[in-house]
Amino acid sequence: GKEKWPRGEEKVWKEAMRDLDTDVSSITKSFVNHVQTSLARQPYNLDNLGAYQAAALSVRDNLLVNWNETSLQYTRKAPKRAYYLSLEFLMGRTLDNALLNLGLKDKYADGVEQLGFSMEDILDQERDAALGNGGLGRLAACYLDSSASQELPVWGYGLRYKYGIFQQLISPEGNQLEAPDPWLDNQNPWELPRLDVAYQVRFYGHADRLNDGTPRAVWAGGQEVLAVAYDVMIPGCYTKTTNNLRLWESKPKRGFDLNSFNAGNYEGAVESSNSAAAITSVLYPNDHTTFGKELRLKQQYFWTAASLADIIRRFKNIGKPITEFPDYVAIQLNDTHPTLAIPELMRILIDEEDQPWATAWQIVTNTFFYTNHTVLPEALEKWPVPLLEHLLPRHMQIIYDINLLFLQSVERKFPGDRDRLGRMSLIEEGFPKQVRMAFLASIGSRKVNGVAELHSDLVKTTILKDFVEFEGISKFGNVTNGITPRRWLDQCNPELSALISRTLKVDKAVWLKELTRLEQLLPFAEDAAFRAEWAAIKQRNKERLAHHVQVTLGLTINTNAMFDVQIKRLHEYKRQTLNILGVIHRYLTLKNMSAAEKKKVNPRVVFFAGKAAPAYYIAKLPSPPNHRQTIRLIVNVARVINADPDTKDLLSLYFLPDYSVSLAEVLIPASDISQHISTAGTEASGTSNMKFCLNGGLLLGTVDGANIEIAEEVGESNVFFFGHLTPAVEDLRYQHTYHPVPIEEKCPALAHVLNQVSAGLFGDADVYEPLLNTIRQGDHYLLSDDFDSYIAALAMVDEAYLDRTEWVKKSIRTTAKMGKFSSDRAIMEYAESYWNIEPLSVV
Numbered sequence: 001g002k003e004k005w006p007r008g009e010e011k012v013w014k015e016a017m018r019d020l021d022t023d024v025s026s027i028t029k030s031f032v033n034h035v036q037t038s039l040a041r042q043p044y045n046l047d048n049l050g051a052y053q054a055a056a057l058s059v060r061d062n063l064l065v066n067w068n069e070t071s072l073q074y075t076r077k078a079p080k081r082a083y084y085l086s087l088e089f090l091m092g093r094t095l096d097n098a099l100l101n102l103g104l105k106d107k108y109a110d111g112v113e114q115l116g117f118s119m120e121d122i123l124d125q126e127r128d129a130a131l132g133n134g135g136l137g138r139l140a141a142c143y144l145d146s147s148a149s150q151e152l153p154v155w156g157y158g159l160r161y162k163y164g165i166f167q168q169l170i171s172p173e174g175n176q177l178e179a180p181d182p183w184l185d186n187q188n189p190w191e192l193p194r195l196d197v198a199y200q201v202r203f204y205g206h207a208d209r210l211n212d213g214t215p216r217a218v219w220a221g222g223q224e225v226l227a228v229a230y231d232v233m234i235p236g237c238y239t240k241t242t243n244n245l246r247l248w249e250s251k252p253k254r255g256f257d258l259n260s261f262n263a264g265n266y267e268g269a270v271e272s273s274n275s276a277a278a279i280t281s282v283l284y285p286n287d288h289t290t291f292g293k294e295l296r297l298k299q300q301y302f303w304t305a306a307s308l309a310d311i312i313r314r315f316k317n318i319g320k321p322i323t324e325f326p327d328y329v330a331i332q333l334n335d336t337h338p339t340l341a342i343p344e345l346m347r348i349l350i351d352e353e354d355q356p357w358a359t360a361w362q363i364v365t366n367t368f369f370y371t372n373h374t375v376l377p378e379a380l381e382k383w384p385v386p387l388l389e390h391l392l393p394r395h396m397q398i399i400y401d402i403n404l405l406f407l408q409s410v411e412r413k414f415p416g417d418r419d420r421l422g423r424m425s426l427i428e429e430g431f432p433k434q435v436r437m438a439f440l441a442s443i444g445s446r447k448v449n450g451v452a453e454l455h456s457d458l459v460k461t462t463i464l465k466d467f468v469e470f471e472g473i474s475k476f477g478n479v480t481n482g483i484t485p486r487r488w489l490d491q492c493n494p495e496l497s498a499l500i501s502r503t504l505k506v507d508k509a510v511w512l513k514e515l516t517r518l519e520q521l522l523p524f525a526e527d528a529a530f531r532a533e534w535a536a537i538k539q540r541n542k543e544r545l546a547h548h549v550q551v552t553l554g555l556t557i558n559t560n561a562m563f564d565v566q567i568k569r570l571h572e573y574k575r576q577t578l579n580i581l582g583v584i585h586r587y588l589t590l591k592n593m594s595a596a597e598k599k600k601v602n603p604r605v606v607f608f609a610g611k612a613a614p615a616y617y618i619a620k621l622p623s624p625p626n627h628r629q630t631i632r633l634i635v636n637v638a639r640v641i642n643a644d645p646d647t648k649d650l651l652s653l654y655f656l657p658d659y660s661v662s663l664a665e666v667l668i669p670a671s672d673i674s675q676h677i678s679t680a681g682t683e684a685s686g687t688s689n690m691k692f693c694l695n696g697g698l699l700l701g702t703v704d705g706a707n708i709e710i711a712e713e714v715g716e717s718n719v720f721f722f723g724h725l726t727p728a729v730e731d732l733r734y735q736h737t738y739h740p741v742p743i744e745e746k747c748p749a750l751a752h753v754l755n756q757v758s759a760g761l762f763g764d765a766d767v768y769e770p771l772l773n774t775i776r777q778g779d780h781y782l783l784s785d786d787f788d789s790y791i792a793a794l795a796m797v798d799e800a801y802l803d804r805t806e807w808v809k810k811s812i813r814t815t816a817k818m819g820k821f822s823s824d825r826a827i828m829e830y831a832e833s834y835w836n837i838e839p840l841s842v843v
């Protein structure tokens with residue numbers, strides 16, 4: 001039946017509520033209107049930043065109309081929804097992406113030009129939203145884009161950090177310096193404060209079991225803080241669907257803590273308001289490391305508690321019994337960071353909804369899904385029991401109860417197997433005892449997945465082996481990661497996108513959402529004219545990068561060289577050190593060449609970018625890793641090599657500071673070859689490998705993570721693989737420990753390179769000794785085992801690049817076969833095989 005219009009005259013409302021007009025003159029009107037009213041400025045004093053703000057506010061109006069309509073449809077149709085809980089969303093810039101997804105970029109460009117601005121300058125004013133460390137956070141951002149583009153009812157939940165990932169500065173000596181990232185300093189047009197959406201979150205206090213025959217307890221006292229919602233609009237590509245990313249900000253419950261204020265304790269009152277605000281003040285720069293820091297645990301609980309309260313309130317509006325919760329709600333845990341959601345939902349169901357334990361556990365284990373992103377032991381979260389007991393006493397009780405019942409059921413299946421009970425317990429014995437979050441996430445979830453085939457196999461056979469044996473293999477799956485082709489092709493490489501649309505004779509609106517259509521490019525690899533266009537675009541992207549480096553760093557780059565790129569967080573397992581030692585090897589080789597030999601050498605420019613863990617941070621580790629020395633070595637090798645007249649035309653090296661999503665958008669389309677050279681079995685997936693290949697860059701890598709699946713798609717002849725395979729790694733490490741062979745014997749080429757560094761060829765000899773010694777002794781990441789095959793692979797890359805026709809063919813074939821790696825495919829796998837949700841179209 002027809003619903004009754006809620007208030008006033010329907011006609012008047014409806015006429016005013018039309019979608020916004022999007023012809024160029026309406027766009028300039030809206031832009032100028034924001035200049036005059038929202039910004040209160042004049043054409044006389046409007047700079048690029050003001051123009052960016054006006055354009056953003058105007059685009060945001062369009063997003064809000066769609067966002068509202070989408071929310072209304074979700075409320076009306078009450079479909080099952082999925083929620084993506086991630087402590088990190090590495091969004092980057094929004095304006096360009098929003099314009100492209102709305103299909104309005106050309107019109108806005110036209111409009112702002114008429115008003116005397118250039119679109120490029122305007123886009124360049126935006127600061128990155130850098131609320132993440134690396135791959136895990138960027139994956140979350142790609143999944144939001146794909147969810148909206150595939151019209152799936154998916155919301156993200158995260159934290160609104162006042163400061164994102166630190167800004168990286170490099171001192172003249174090559175030291176990394178860190179500065180705060182005040183990204184919210186100039187108003188953020190992409191968020192909508194929802195001061196009316198707020199929840200109280202409790203910490204500390206005491207939990208008393210009722211012992212009335214129910215499992216209930218009362219948790220009281222302690223500190224209460226307020227979680228306030230900020231909503232970020234997530235537009236789908238060529239669809240009205242505009243989803244929501246809800247970020248929580250912490251606030252004191254009252255402006256002051258009145259108790260202490262009344263007692264005359266002014267300082268204490270201010271202190272407690274500070275501590276509430278501190279919860280969401282800064283993103284932890286952890287990438288693959290965990291620390292038992294109270295503030296981090298507070299962040300995790302604050303965020304999961306607020307998100308669950310919000311999800312439950314929305315569910316209750318549907319009016320269904322709580323036992324039907326999993327029919328309407330799926331919650332994806334992005335790594336173990338939100339695992340406290342499991343005991344928190346138990347607490348709500350038992351203490352507040354008065355459900356029996358078994359019913360509550362049934363609801364919980366049908367609601368959550370857990371994605372593991374690493375098997376590195378140092379990255380697996382564990383929280384000290386005393387800290388949990390202090391901060392979250394009720395949750396600690398619940399975790400003990402879950403553990404007891406769980407171990408009883410393990411004992412029933414494997415009677416008398418005490419070792420197994422010890423291995424599988426949620427509580428690791430020791431001083432202090434610790435809660436193993438990956439185990440809690442696994443047993444509390446409906447399904448568990450890894451992020452690439454190899455990684456998912458490793459999860460099943462190593463860290464969660466006992467759980468597979470106990471719960472059955474069908475609970476454990478794989479969803480290979482993906483990337484959004486909107487940002488990582490259409491937006492960052494507009495010329496290539498246009499060439500693809502022309503060649504496929506189909507609008508990008510189609511192929512960007514059906515990326516396997518790129519396969520139709522395959523025959524064009526044989527077309528010389530097409531190859532010429534393809535190569536010319538790569539060349540212009542290299543010039544665009546060179547221009548960027550010229551403008552930002554004042555350095556001149558040889559764009560006739562091969563561009564060789566490694567950009568990612570600095571980490572021992574990612575082996576940036578292998579790369580720089582390879583560069584030194586190349587340098588030493590060039591130095592020994594005759595002029596005639598040099599003539600045959602292809603010039604190469606090597607780029608590095610990436611952040612290392614901050615100094616104060618790694619100082620707390622038992623054995624600090626050497627990322628920072630690696631940066632220092634790269635910078636100092638660059639200083640020597642780039643100034644050496646014997647070699648500088650053939651080899652140069654750059655460390656680009658402050659790696660970010662925006663910098664990646666310039667670097668990736670410019671790369672001829674990129675390096676993904678982790679020790680086999682350590683990089684769960686990698687996602688930048690997919691971005692480079694989608695943009696026609698070739699891959700030099702180990703047989704690891706998603707590299708393997710990329711090679712399966714594009715063909716092994718189009719990638720450069722080297723190094724030992726995963727099954728060999730364990731044996732090799734055993735050899736290193738129990739039968740060490742001196743590096744001079746084992747790998748003379750590497751020994752020579754190390755000795756040159758030790759001898760001071762790049763200055764500061766003693767600074768690098770600890771770094772070099774990790775390779776000479778122990779060599780946990782197997783540089784000495786892989787160095788020779790790495791050098792051989794680099795030579796094969798050189799060789800292949802000499803035949804430019806064949807190289808361009810490889811490049812085209814690579815792009816053509818990357819369809820699988822669209823995050824649309826990945827998100828549909830989650831939707832269908834995990835969450836059981838369906839697209840809902842908003843018209």
Ligand code: OX2
Pocket residue numbers: 134135136139287288335373374379451481683684685686687705
């Ligand atoms: C990263 C993994 O290291 C990387 O291989 C993967 O592609 C990415 O997550 C997205 O799945 N923190 N970051 C990661 O794992 C952890 C833990």
